Amino acid sequence: MVTETKPETRQMCAPVENKQPDACTVREVLDRVGGKWSISIIVETSRGPVRFTELERKVEGISRRMLTLNLRQLERDGLLTRKVYPTVPPKVEYEATPMARELYDSLMTLTTWAERHGAEIAAARAEYDALAESAAAPA
Amino acid sequence: MVTETKPETRQMCAPVENKQPDACTVREVLDRVGGKWSISIIVETSRGPVRFTELERKVEGISRRMLTLNLRQLERDGLLTRKVYPTVPPKVEYEATPMARELYDSLMTLTTWAERHGAEIAAARAEYDALAESAAAPA
Protein backbone atom coordinates (compact mmCIF):
# COMPACT_ATOMS: atom_id res chain seq x y z
CA MET A 1 0.00 0.00 0.00
CA VAL A 2 1.13 3.45 0.90
CA THR A 3 -0.27 5.35 -2.00
CA GLU A 4 -1.02 9.03 -2.17
CA THR A 5 -4.17 8.42 -0.13
CA LYS A 6 -6.79 7.76 -2.73
CA PRO A 7 -10.34 8.18 -1.49
CA GLU A 8 -11.39 4.57 -1.10
CA THR A 9 -9.53 1.86 -2.87
CA ARG A 10 -9.76 -0.52 0.04
CA GLN A 11 -12.40 -3.06 -0.78
CA MET A 12 -14.29 -4.61 2.08
CA CYS A 13 -13.33 -8.26 1.82
CA ALA A 14 -16.01 -9.37 -0.59
CA PRO A 15 -19.17 -11.15 0.53
CA VAL A 16 -17.42 -14.48 0.67
CA GLU A 17 -18.65 -15.39 4.14
CA ASN A 18 -15.73 -16.62 6.15
CA LYS A 19 -15.42 -19.96 4.43
CA GLN A 20 -12.54 -20.45 6.79
CA PRO A 21 -11.56 -18.37 9.80
CA ASP A 22 -10.57 -15.56 7.46
CA ALA A 23 -7.57 -15.01 5.11
CA CYS A 24 -9.03 -11.77 3.96
CA THR A 25 -9.03 -10.04 7.32
CA VAL A 26 -5.39 -10.91 7.53
CA ARG A 27 -4.84 -9.33 4.18
CA GLU A 28 -6.46 -6.13 5.41
CA VAL A 29 -3.97 -5.92 8.22
CA LEU A 30 -1.10 -6.74 5.94
CA ASP A 31 -2.20 -4.04 3.57
CA ARG A 32 -1.74 -1.58 6.39
CA VAL A 33 1.41 -2.92 7.79
CA GLY A 34 2.92 -5.03 5.05
CA GLY A 35 4.83 -2.14 3.53
CA LYS A 36 8.56 -1.98 3.72
CA TRP A 37 8.62 0.62 6.47
CA SER A 38 5.43 0.58 8.51
CA ILE A 39 6.72 -1.85 11.09
CA SER A 40 9.91 0.03 11.73
CA ILE A 41 7.99 3.24 12.13
CA ILE A 42 5.59 1.66 14.57
CA VAL A 43 8.48 0.25 16.53
CA GLU A 44 10.26 3.58 16.77
CA THR A 45 7.17 5.53 17.68
CA SER A 46 6.14 2.98 20.27
CA ARG A 47 8.87 4.14 22.59
CA GLY A 48 7.54 7.65 22.89
CA PRO A 49 7.21 10.78 20.79
CA VAL A 50 9.68 11.02 17.95
CA ARG A 51 10.41 13.90 15.64
CA PHE A 52 10.39 13.65 11.90
CA THR A 53 14.11 14.00 11.32
CA GLU A 54 14.80 11.72 14.19
CA LEU A 55 12.68 9.06 12.52
CA GLU A 56 14.43 9.67 9.27
CA ARG A 57 17.72 8.87 10.95
CA LYS A 58 16.51 5.94 13.00
CA VAL A 59 14.61 4.06 10.36
CA GLU A 60 17.69 4.05 8.21
CA GLY A 61 17.30 3.60 4.52
CA ILE A 62 13.95 5.30 4.28
CA SER A 63 13.61 8.29 2.01
CA ARG A 64 11.97 11.53 3.01
CA ARG A 65 9.06 10.89 0.72
CA MET A 66 8.30 7.39 1.89
CA LEU A 67 8.58 8.47 5.48
CA THR A 68 6.02 11.19 4.87
CA LEU A 69 3.74 8.85 2.97
CA ASN A 70 3.90 6.15 5.59
CA LEU A 71 3.37 8.56 8.44
CA ARG A 72 0.32 9.96 6.71
CA GLN A 73 -1.14 6.54 6.15
CA LEU A 74 -0.52 5.41 9.69
CA GLU A 75 -1.94 8.64 11.02
CA ARG A 76 -5.00 8.25 8.87
CA ASP A 77 -5.58 4.77 10.23
CA GLY A 78 -5.33 6.09 13.75
CA LEU A 79 -2.13 4.23 14.50
CA LEU A 80 -0.09 7.35 14.98
CA THR A 81 -0.70 10.75 16.50
CA ARG A 82 0.87 13.81 14.94
CA LYS A 83 1.57 16.79 17.12
CA VAL A 84 2.79 20.02 15.61
CA TYR A 85 4.63 22.66 17.60
CA PRO A 86 4.36 25.94 15.72
CA THR A 87 7.91 26.86 16.50
CA VAL A 88 10.59 27.74 14.07
CA PRO A 89 12.12 25.63 12.80
CA PRO A 90 9.00 23.47 12.93
CA LYS A 91 8.80 20.61 15.34
CA VAL A 92 6.49 17.68 14.77
CA GLU A 93 6.21 14.72 17.05
CA TYR A 94 4.81 11.34 16.11
CA GLU A 95 3.75 8.72 18.58
CA ALA A 96 2.13 5.33 18.33
CA THR A 97 -1.38 5.03 19.71
CA PRO A 98 -2.33 2.23 22.10
CA MET A 99 -3.95 0.48 19.17
CA ALA A 100 -0.65 0.47 17.33
CA ARG A 101 1.19 -0.89 20.31
CA GLU A 102 -1.31 -3.67 20.51
CA LEU A 103 -0.76 -4.40 16.85
CA TYR A 104 2.91 -4.52 17.52
CA ASP A 105 2.34 -7.05 20.26
CA SER A 106 0.37 -9.17 17.84
CA LEU A 107 3.16 -8.96 15.36
CA MET A 108 5.44 -10.30 18.02
CA THR A 109 3.80 -13.70 17.69
CA LEU A 110 5.13 -13.69 14.16
CA THR A 111 8.55 -13.02 15.53
CA THR A 112 8.38 -15.98 17.82
CA TRP A 113 7.25 -18.10 14.91
CA ALA A 114 10.19 -16.89 12.87
CA GLU A 115 12.56 -17.65 15.69
CA ARG A 116 11.15 -21.11 16.20
CA HIS A 117 11.41 -22.00 12.54
CA GLY A 118 14.25 -19.90 11.22
CA ALA A 119 16.62 -22.82 11.05
CA GLU A 120 14.00 -25.08 9.52
CA ILE A 121 13.30 -22.57 6.79
CA ALA A 122 16.96 -22.07 6.03
CA ALA A 123 17.41 -25.83 5.81
CA ALA A 124 14.40 -26.23 3.54
CA ARG A 125 15.70 -23.52 1.31
CA ALA A 126 19.17 -24.98 1.14
CA GLU A 127 17.79 -28.37 0.24
CA TYR A 128 15.46 -26.95 -2.37
CA ASP A 129 18.23 -24.95 -3.98
CA ALA A 130 20.57 -27.90 -3.95
CA LEU A 131 18.03 -30.06 -5.72
CA ALA A 132 17.23 -27.36 -8.22
CA GLU A 133 20.89 -26.93 -9.00
CA SER A 134 21.59 -30.61 -9.47
CA ALA A 135 18.58 -30.76 -11.75
CA ALA A 136 19.93 -27.88 -13.80
CA ALA A 137 23.34 -29.51 -14.16
CA PRO A 138 22.31 -33.12 -14.94
CA ALA A 139 25.55 -34.88 -15.91
CA MET B 1 8.48 -10.84 -2.73
CA VAL B 2 7.67 -13.70 -5.03
CA THR B 3 10.26 -13.10 -7.67
CA GLU B 4 11.64 -15.58 -10.15
CA THR B 5 13.73 -17.04 -7.34
CA LYS B 6 16.91 -15.11 -7.63
CA PRO B 7 19.86 -16.74 -5.93
CA GLU B 8 20.02 -14.72 -2.76
CA THR B 9 18.43 -11.34 -2.58
CA ARG B 10 17.27 -11.83 0.98
CA GLN B 11 19.58 -9.92 3.23
CA MET B 12 20.07 -11.20 6.72
CA CYS B 13 18.72 -8.40 8.85
CA ALA B 14 21.87 -6.34 9.07
CA PRO B 15 24.15 -6.42 12.10
CA VAL B 16 21.99 -3.95 13.95
CA GLU B 17 21.78 -5.98 17.14
CA ASN B 18 18.19 -6.14 18.20
CA LYS B 19 17.96 -2.59 19.40
CA GLN B 20 14.39 -3.46 20.24
CA PRO B 21 12.69 -6.87 20.33
CA ASP B 22 12.97 -7.01 16.55
CA ALA B 23 11.20 -5.20 13.66
CA CYS B 24 13.44 -6.87 11.21
CA THR B 25 12.49 -10.41 12.07
CA VAL B 26 8.95 -9.37 11.46
CA ARG B 27 9.93 -8.04 8.10
CA GLU B 28 11.47 -11.37 7.22
CA VAL B 29 8.17 -13.07 7.87
CA LEU B 30 6.27 -10.46 5.96
CA ASP B 31 8.60 -10.85 3.04
CA ARG B 32 7.55 -14.45 2.87
CA VAL B 33 3.91 -14.00 3.47
CA GLY B 34 3.18 -10.39 2.68
CA GLY B 35 2.48 -11.03 -0.97
CA LYS B 36 -0.97 -10.70 -2.37
CA TRP B 37 -1.66 -14.42 -2.51
CA SER B 38 0.53 -16.31 -0.04
CA ILE B 39 -1.99 -16.23 2.76
CA SER B 40 -4.84 -17.50 0.65
CA ILE B 41 -2.70 -20.29 -0.64
CA ILE B 42 -1.65 -21.28 2.85
CA VAL B 43 -5.25 -21.26 3.95
CA GLU B 44 -6.40 -23.45 1.12
CA THR B 45 -3.56 -25.91 1.46
CA SER B 46 -4.00 -26.11 5.20
CA ARG B 47 -7.13 -28.16 4.80
CA GLY B 48 -5.39 -31.00 3.05
CA PRO B 49 -3.82 -31.71 -0.32
CA VAL B 50 -5.01 -29.54 -3.14
CA ARG B 51 -4.36 -29.82 -6.82
CA PHE B 52 -3.01 -27.05 -8.98
CA THR B 53 -6.15 -26.33 -10.94
CA GLU B 54 -8.21 -26.66 -7.83
CA LEU B 55 -6.14 -23.93 -6.21
CA GLU B 56 -6.44 -21.83 -9.31
CA ARG B 57 -10.19 -21.98 -8.95
CA LYS B 58 -10.34 -21.56 -5.19
CA VAL B 59 -7.98 -18.67 -4.77
CA GLU B 60 -10.03 -16.71 -7.23
CA GLY B 61 -8.40 -13.88 -9.06
CA ILE B 62 -4.95 -15.39 -9.10
CA SER B 63 -3.26 -15.89 -12.41
CA ARG B 64 -1.62 -19.12 -13.46
CA ARG B 65 1.75 -17.47 -13.31
CA MET B 66 1.40 -15.98 -9.88
CA LEU B 67 0.06 -19.23 -8.54
CA THR B 68 3.12 -21.06 -9.83
CA LEU B 69 5.46 -18.41 -8.52
CA ASN B 70 3.91 -18.36 -5.08
CA LEU B 71 3.79 -22.12 -4.86
CA ARG B 72 7.47 -22.34 -5.74
CA GLN B 73 8.39 -19.78 -3.16
CA LEU B 74 6.36 -21.39 -0.43
CA GLU B 75 7.72 -24.79 -1.34
CA ARG B 76 11.25 -23.47 -1.23
CA ASP B 77 10.70 -22.08 2.25
CA GLY B 78 9.39 -25.43 3.38
CA LEU B 79 5.88 -24.19 3.94
CA LEU B 80 4.36 -26.38 1.29
CA THR B 81 4.96 -29.90 0.07
CA ARG B 82 4.63 -30.70 -3.58
CA LYS B 83 3.72 -34.20 -4.60
CA VAL B 84 3.69 -35.22 -8.23
CA TYR B 85 1.71 -38.19 -9.47
CA PRO B 86 3.14 -39.26 -12.82
CA THR B 87 -0.29 -39.98 -14.19
CA VAL B 88 -1.85 -38.60 -17.25
CA PRO B 89 -3.02 -35.97 -17.19
CA PRO B 90 -0.47 -34.93 -14.58
CA LYS B 91 -1.60 -34.55 -11.02
CA VAL B 92 0.22 -32.42 -8.49
CA GLU B 93 -0.87 -32.01 -4.93
CA TYR B 94 0.17 -29.19 -2.65
CA GLU B 95 -0.22 -29.26 1.08
CA ALA B 96 0.77 -26.98 3.90
CA THR B 97 3.42 -28.25 6.27
CA PRO B 98 2.92 -28.14 10.04
CA MET B 99 5.18 -25.12 10.09
CA ALA B 100 2.85 -23.31 7.74
CA ARG B 101 -0.19 -24.17 9.81
CA GLU B 102 1.58 -22.78 12.82
CA LEU B 103 2.32 -19.63 10.89
CA TYR B 104 -1.30 -19.41 10.01
CA ASP B 105 -2.22 -19.67 13.66
CA SER B 106 0.13 -16.82 14.43
CA LEU B 107 -1.47 -14.77 11.72
CA MET B 108 -4.78 -15.35 13.44
CA THR B 109 -3.70 -13.03 16.22
CA LEU B 110 -3.59 -10.33 13.60
CA THR B 111 -7.13 -11.20 12.69
CA THR B 112 -8.30 -10.78 16.24
CA TRP B 113 -6.53 -7.45 16.38
CA ALA B 114 -8.26 -6.38 13.19
CA GLU B 115 -11.60 -7.44 14.56
CA ARG B 116 -11.06 -5.63 17.82
CA HIS B 117 -10.06 -2.39 16.14
CA GLY B 118 -11.83 -2.44 12.82
CA ALA B 119 -14.39 0.12 13.91
CA GLU B 120 -11.77 2.31 15.53
CA ILE B 121 -9.72 2.37 12.36
CA ALA B 122 -12.71 3.18 10.22
CA ALA B 123 -13.61 6.02 12.55
CA ALA B 124 -10.09 7.39 12.58
CA ARG B 125 -10.01 7.29 8.83
CA ALA B 126 -13.35 9.01 8.49
CA GLU B 127 -12.26 11.74 10.84
CA TYR B 128 -8.96 12.21 9.10
CA ASP B 129 -10.58 12.42 5.70
CA ALA B 130 -13.17 14.86 6.94
CA LEU B 131 -10.51 17.16 8.33
CA ALA B 132 -8.43 16.89 5.18
CA GLU B 133 -11.44 17.77 3.08
CA SER B 134 -12.45 20.77 5.14
CA ALA B 135 -8.87 21.97 4.94
CA ALA B 136 -8.92 21.62 1.17
CA ALA B 137 -12.18 23.58 0.87
CA PRO B 138 -11.52 26.43 3.29
CA ALA B 139 -14.46 28.83 2.81
Place this chain on the structure above:
DNA sequence: CCCTTGGGTCACCCTTGGTAACAGTGCCCA
Protein backbone atom coordinates in the same frame (compact mmCIF):
# COMPACT_ATOMS: atom_id res chain seq x y z
C1' DC C 1 24.12 34.02 3.05
C1' DC C 2 23.48 29.74 4.74
C1' DC C 3 21.79 26.74 8.34
C1' DT C 4 17.85 24.44 10.42
C1' DT C 5 13.03 21.42 10.30
C1' DG C 6 9.16 19.33 8.05
C1' DG C 7 7.46 18.70 4.50
C1' DG C 8 5.78 19.06 -1.11
C1' DT C 9 6.83 18.00 -5.86
C1' DC C 10 8.98 16.10 -9.86
C1' DA C 11 11.23 12.76 -12.73
C1' DC C 12 12.63 8.42 -12.82
C1' DC C 13 13.40 3.26 -12.00
C1' DC C 14 12.67 -1.35 -10.39
C1' DT C 15 9.76 -4.78 -8.63
C1' DT C 16 5.27 -6.85 -8.46
C1' DG C 17 1.76 -8.78 -10.57
C1' DG C 18 -1.34 -9.46 -14.64
C1' DT C 19 -2.47 -11.35 -19.56
C1' DA C 20 -1.90 -14.23 -23.06
C1' DA C 21 -0.03 -17.58 -25.62
C1' DC C 22 2.52 -21.79 -26.12
C1' DA C 23 4.56 -26.46 -24.64
C1' DG C 24 4.37 -31.47 -23.48
C1' DT C 25 1.86 -35.62 -22.80
C1' DG C 26 -1.15 -39.02 -23.30
C1' DC C 27 -6.27 -39.88 -23.67
C1' DC C 28 -10.66 -40.04 -26.40
C1' DC C 29 -13.26 -39.53 -30.54
C1' DA C 30 -14.23 -39.16 -35.26
Place this chain on the structure above:
DNA sequence: TGGGCACTGTTACCAAGGGTGACCCAAGGG
Protein backbone atom coordinates in the same frame (compact mmCIF):
# COMPACT_ATOMS: atom_id res chain seq x y z
C1' DT D 1 -4.67 -40.24 -38.69
C1' DG D 2 -5.36 -36.31 -36.70
C1' DG D 3 -7.76 -33.02 -33.86
C1' DG D 4 -8.96 -31.55 -29.47
C1' DC D 5 -8.92 -31.90 -24.55
C1' DA D 6 -7.19 -31.82 -19.71
C1' DC D 7 -3.48 -30.62 -16.54
C1' DT D 8 0.63 -28.23 -15.11
C1' DG D 9 3.57 -25.19 -16.21
C1' DT D 10 6.69 -21.76 -18.84
C1' DT D 11 7.69 -17.63 -21.51
C1' DA D 12 7.24 -13.02 -23.29
C1' DC D 13 5.30 -8.87 -22.87
C1' DC D 14 3.14 -4.92 -20.11
C1' DA D 15 0.93 -1.92 -16.61
C1' DA D 16 0.85 -0.13 -12.06
C1' DG D 17 2.67 0.92 -7.93
C1' DG D 18 6.33 1.43 -4.51
C1' DG D 19 10.42 3.57 -3.80
C1' DT D 20 14.47 6.93 -4.69
C1' DG D 21 17.00 11.29 -5.12
C1' DA D 22 17.01 16.03 -6.12
C1' DC D 23 15.21 20.24 -5.75
C1' DC D 24 11.70 23.86 -3.68
C1' DC D 25 9.55 26.39 0.20
C1' DA D 26 8.83 28.95 4.75
C1' DA D 27 10.88 31.68 8.67
C1' DG D 28 14.12 32.78 12.08
C1' DG D 29 19.02 32.58 13.90
C1' DG D 30 24.13 32.81 13.34
